[in-house]
Amino acid sequence: MAGARTDHVPPDILDGPPEPRRPSWAEDPPDPLHPEGRSDEPLLVARSAEGDEEAFAVLVQRHAPTLIRLAARLLGARTEAEDAVQEAFISAWRRLPQFQGRSSFGTWMYRIVTNRCLNVLRRSGTTAPLEAAGDVQAPEHTVSPPRIAEARDAVRELREALGLLSAEQRACWVLRELDGCSYEFIAEAVGISQEAVRARVFRARRRLTRVMGDWR
Template sequence: MAPAPGGLAELDEATLVARARDRDPASFELLVRRYQRRIYSLCLRMLNGASGEAEDVAQEVFLTAWRRLPEIEYDGAFGSWLYRTATNKCLTILQRRKPVDEIDEHNTPIETGVDGDPARAVHNSEAMRALTLALAQLPPPQRACWLLREVHGRSYQEIADLVETTPTAVRGRIARARAELVEVMKPWR
């Protein structure tokens, strides 16, 4: 990543959002760079490894953000707004789809062993494929809650706000998702 022009990289998110709202493209570009990998990762996992579709959704999220910046009332809420928008767009796509029978295994990330051990890398790759398939079998609301909590580290309250439900419902969805994933992943322990 090239250094941001004019020392923008040191600015906090709220300042960048305020500048982007004033139509400063460099500030918005820096916001995109800060969030693009996280939003793409969420979309990729939500959409069962469909990389092209995940790229399209992520790009659409940032285009929508640029257009709707004036609607974001609190400058510090930009990241949450991105996550909510990405989650909702992915859930909409998943509702239109037929149930998942297969995963695009070519887009499943392959984990390599830290020590460079090929056998370990194969084992990790197979485990990741199993996890990806297990996630694809979860109902989309459960998958969204689990990913937002376990992969993206969001709080129960924030997830509840993102998916427009209560923290208690989020906890229930995550508990059911965890139980199903633990069962499916037993052979990989």
Template sequence: MGDFAEIDEATLVARAKNRDPASFELLVRRYQRRIYTLCLRMLNGASGEAEDVTQDVFVTAWRRLPEIRCNEAFSSWLYKAATNKCLTILQRRKPTAVLDDGRELAETSIEGDPGRAAAGTEAMKALALALQQLPPPQRACWLLREVHGRSYNEIAELLETSPAAVRGRIARARAELAEVMKPWR
């Protein structure tokens, strides 16, 4: 099938709708890490739950492929399904603090200078803990915008709210995170 990066999403989705497992596998390979990372961060570092949600999202996607009307909307559908599943889990969960060791976020730390890398890792841990303190809807909006690069309109559509509500949630999240991260500036 060649390099899957060269095949556009709409073509892969169209082929997968025709029950081509190789095309669906390429879609999974393209989006699995992104969806897992979103789930991991939304679920406060609970890797087992994040893996379960990620797997469930792709199993559901395979089953519901014929319902996706616009082939280009597949990634949006994945983000929406993952976000909604995570929010449902968080609503059912008793308030607990699951500590994230920061490994996923620390991937962006500065290499080559051990002192700066250690400080960067500590900052990433602080950011992970600060994200855990955000209300789930704010965390979802912030992650979808800042980490996954989704537009305000797309986030509003994913979370079934208005772009103004998304902007407000992101602004509050940014303010809270900026306050917590002051020592790391």
């Protein structure tokens, strides 16, 4: 239904029966930076900007899994990630009439979520280990008990090292190494220059390489 906009997100958009908890995301949803089969998205965004709650609900359901995965990588906890994404959607709902469409809706939401997570990390002054990042895992080919234990120790040390990175280093590393974003996109999302992004990614890689070198 299209009509006058309100300043609140319809309560049934983000609420609903909780999905079963899984140890990691078994399937990666489509990358919002490279959408496929989403020719209806501009129409959904336009209808949402006019106050169509059902259209916005479709956008939320479509993009929430990827955005929660991103937020979990940045914040280190699924619960905090869900809160950050819900707040990001509330912000997006209120700002949709100003959305210019210079990028896709998914890219726009990526920036909003990244900035919200960065604000959380900067306020806390610390970052948590990447326990929610399913990408950091022990090698599956490790079969002997000693090698399994060694691999698990290495993964734990890697996660702890990621937790010691600064908020911007962590965001830049996650967006570049785990999500494959361009330096240009990261610079805009984080609010720094491309040169600064490259420097932060380099420092993060160097620190992680030192940690990995201890057990390699």
